[in-house]
Amino acid sequence: MTQYLLRRILASIPVLFGILLVTFIIARVIPGDPCRAILGEKATAAVCDRFIREKGLDKPITQQFVIYMGEVLRGDFGNSIRFSLPVTRLLIERLPTTIELSFSALLVSLLVGIPLGVISAVKHNSLIDVLTMLWANMGVSMPVFWLGLMLAYVFSLLLKDTPFWLPPSGRVSAGIPSAPFYKVWDLTMPESGFVPALYEFVGRLNILNALLTSNWELLKDAIKHLILPAVALGTIPMALIARMTRSAMLDVLGQDYIRTARAKGLRQRVVVMKHAFRNALLPLVTIIGLSLGGLLGGAVLTETIFGLSGVGRILYEAITARDYGIVQAFTVVIAVFFVVINLLVDISYSYLDPRIRLE
Amino acid sequence: MTNAENKIATLDVEGISLQSVSLWQITWRRLFRRISAVIGMIVLGILILIALTAQWLAPYDPTIPMMDMNPPEPAKPRQDPCIHAFGCPKDQPQHIAGTDGNVRDQFSRLLYGARLSLMVGFSTVTFAIIIGTVLGAIAGYIGGWLDNIIMRFMDVLLAFPSLLLAIAIVTVLGPGLINALLAIGIVSIPSYARVVRASVLSVREMDYVSASRALGGDMTQILFRRILPNALTPLIVQGTLGIATAILDAAALSFLGLGAQPPTPEWGSMLGAERNQVFTAPHLVFLPGIAIALTVLAFNLLGDGLRDALDPRLAHIS
Numbered sequence: 001m002t003q004y005l006l007r008r009i010l011a012s013i014p015v016l017f018g019i020l021l022v023t024f025i026i027a028r029v030i031p032g033d034p035c036r037a038i039l040g041e042k043a044t045a046a047v048c049d050r051f052i053r054e055k056g057l058d059k060p061i062t063q064q065f066v067i068y069m070g071e072v073l074r075g076d077f078g079n080s081i082r083f084s085l086p087v088t089r090l091l092i093e094r095l096p097t098t099i100e101l102s103f104s105a106l107l108v109s110l111l112v113g114i115p116l117g118v119i120s121a122v123k124h125n126s127l128i129d130v131l132t133m134l135w136a137n138m139g140v141s142m143p144v145f146w147l148g149l150m151l152a153y154v155f156s157l158l159l160k161d162t163p164f165w166l167p168p169s170g171r172v173s174a175g176i177p178s179a180p181f182y183k184v185w186d187l188t189m190p191e192s193g194f195v196p197a198l199y200e201f202v203g204r205l206n207i208l209n210a211l212l213t214s215n216w217e218l219l220k221d222a223i224k225h226l227i228l229p230a231v232a233l234g235t236i237p238m239a240l241i242a243r244m245t246r247s248a249m250l251d252v253l254g255q256d257y258i259r260t261a262r263a264k265g266l267r268q269r270v271v272v273m274k275h276a277f278r279n280a281l282l283p284l285v286t287i288i289g290l291s292l293g294g295l296l297g298g299a300v301l302t303e304t305i306f307g308l309s310g311v312g313r314i315l316y317e318a319i320t321a322r323d324y325g326i327v328q329a330f331t332v333v334i335a336v337f338f339v340v341i342n343l344l345v346d347i348s349y350s351y352l353d354p355r356i357r358l359e
Numbered sequence: 360m361t362n363a364e365n366k367i368a369t370l371d372v373e374g375i376s377l378q379s380v381s382l383w384q385i386t387w388r389r390l391f392r393r394i395s396a397v398i399g400m401i402v403l404g405i406l407i408l409i410a411l412t413a414q415w416l417a418p419y420d421p422t423i424p425m426m427d428m429n430p431p432e433p434a435k436p437r438q439d440p441c442i443h444a445f446g447c448p449k450d451q452p453q454h455i456a457g458t459d460g461n462v463r464d465q466f467s468r469l470l471y472g473a474r475l476s477l478m479v480g481f482s483t484v485t486f487a488i489i490i491g492t493v494l495g496a497i498a499g500y501i502g503g504w505l506d507n508i509i510m511r512f513m514d515v516l517l518a519f520p521s522l523l524l525a526i527a528i529v530t531v532l533g534p535g536l537i538n539a540l541l542a543i544g545i546v547s548i549p550s551y552a553r554v555v556r557a558s559v560l561s562v563r564e565m566d567y568v569s570a571s572r573a574l575g576g577d578m579t580q581i582l583f584r585r586i587l588p589n590a591l592t593p594l595i596v597q598g599t600l601g602i603a604t605a606i607l608d609a610a611a612l613s614f615l616g617l618g619a620q621p622p623t624p625e626w627g628s629m630l631g632a633e634r635n636q637v638f639t640a641p642h643l644v645f646l647p648g649i650a651i652a653l654t655v656l657a658f659n660l661l662g663d664g665l666r667d668a669l670d671p672r673l674a675h676i677s
Contacts (some may be wrong), residue, residue, distance in 0.1 A: 018515035026527045137395070137663075141656035143607055145614050146630060146648030149637045157638050297522030301611055305634070315523065316615065319530045327527070335518045 019335040027324040077329035087329040096204035097310035102295040104230035109238035117245025139239025148232035148305040169307030181212040229306040237291035244287045248280035289345035389668035396664020402657035410474040417467035421624040424462045437640040468624035479609040480602035486544035491551025499559030513549035529617045539618035558590035592669045599662035603655045
């Protein structure tokens with residue numbers, strides 16, 4: 001197992017190197033002059049010269065790549081040209097929004113998708129099965145941005161003045177007290193380094209922070225703001241998961257050992273949950289891993305519609321504004337996240353199916 | 360249909376085949392027995408018909424604002440739908456889906472949009488299949504370091520969320536419909552390359568391929584006549600489902616302003632242009648979205664149907 005892990009981690013190094021190379025190349029070949037894009041059209045040649053020298057953009061491209069690699073390995077992603085802030089700072093500010101969004105979307109898709117899939121497999125060809133599959137087919141076909149706008153229209157406008165009203169944008173309402181946990185707990189923090197960064201990062205995860213500080217008002221408000229974006233973003237994975245669960249369950253339920261379990265007189269619930277579902281989990285984990293990637297892409301659209309300033313949004317803005325630092329840092333973070341997820345999925349196989357040995 | 364079924368059934372019992380049935384005939388027959396696939400084909404047929412006849416069906420020009428075209432009462436921007444048959448006063452010009460922010464007939468734009476979306480789907484997938492097939496075939500057939508380089512590069516492409524990678528590529532190439540198509544095409548190459556490589560690997564060492572090689576067949580001949588036909592069925596399924604994804608991604612790029620530029624009647628950009636009006640003129644957001652969803656749904660249903668129809672494990676059905 002350890003050997004397998006080591007080999008997998010080593011094998012992902014070329015992929016990570018390729019990712020760094022591709023992001024570096026993409027950031028450099030984006031047409032347009034970064035100086036004029038950042039400092040404005042009126043920047044004089046002298047100002048531009050100094051700007052380019054300061055940012056090291058006048059060095060040969062290979063040398064720039066080597067410098068960049070060295071910085072990334074030291075965990076230094078440089079400064080955002082547009083915000084004049086260290087990129088790590090922006091990561092701390094923006095990542096929590098997207099993490100909260102994608103995890104709640106994943107939660108929605110799992111909590112709805114798996115039960116729907118199991119029920120429609122157990123009650124194969126029933127009305128509920130037909131309806132679920134109809135819904136699943138529509139779910140994978142809807143554009144995320146359209147679904148988001150429609151949800152906002154229904155829940156923020158049509159259901160205004162009803163208890164079902166939900167806010168159409170933002171993360172928390174104005175005026176809700178949202179003191180971070182390290183202030184509430186009166187923690188003393190070192191000036192700089194990893195610890196305060198981590199504290200602030202956690203403090204910006206609204207729901208976790210609300211739970212830590214028992215701030216129920218904030219919790220309720222944050223969840224209210226999350227429902228619409230999470231449902232919009234979670235619909236496609238939900239449909240995929242429902243379909244996958246159903247077909248995997250149908251496969252397993254047709255096996256001989258299920259008939260044996262039934263013949264032993266086990267209750268339906270035990271047969272379905274203990275004998276069938278556990279074996280249907282394998283393909284399900286694969287699809288969950290794959291969905292996480294789609295979630296990040298969908299986050300760009302969801303964040304645009306619901307006015308959330310998360311990773312997807314900032315990355316989109318950075319690409320169009322040629323902000324090299326942000327583009328490189330955020331794509332690397334996302335890609336590393338991807339590689340890790342894939343690794344976790346592969347490892348989970350051997351736990352779910354003991355016959356699979358990772359060597 | 361029933362006659363043919365009976366004939367096959369009796370032949371099966373006797374175990375002798377008197378009449379040869381090709382794979383495509385079987386597939387076709389199985390496809391028609393799935394209601395969802397038939398619905399997909401019908402919707403698709405209607406869409407293709409609309410796309411082909413848009414210039415005759417559309418009551419107005421989809422790109423020209425109608426500021427002063429209907430005197431005495433000029434059309435206003437973002438009018439509600441006005442359908443004479445449903446009680447809209449006869450003296451008002453008929454706009455089945457209302458007008459958009461630039462006083463263009465939304466219904467005409469929706470009809471023309473079908474043309475663009477189908478074109479987007481077919482052209483990106485054709486592009487991706489051609490490049491993906493070449494790369495996958497080379498990687499699988501030649502193997503070695505070439506295989507390693509090609510497939511690792513595909514892994515790198517797959518390591519990015521496809522929409523983000525497409526956004527990055529469009530930014531490099533510059534916004535526009537053609538560049539958006541290229542970007543989506545490039546992003547979807549890896550899945551086809553993988554499919555083709557897997558099929559090539561599975562038959563590369565088979566006897567009939569060795570025989571062909573022994574008979575002096577050159578590489579292209581062996582690849583195209585002996586090996587690649589095996590990749591055809593997975594490619595058809597992947598391609599049909601891929602069209603659905605391509606249409607969604609292209610709409611998303613246009614929605615963000617990176618794909619089709621105004622006044623092109625593209626559903627995604629129509630939606631993007633009016634997205635802030637969702638509370639005041641919801642029909643301008645609702646209808647293009649429905650159009651996208653219907654088109655994508657049709658391809659998804661057809662793709663699923665094809666997958667089942669082409670699956671040899673379900674051979675007992677016919």
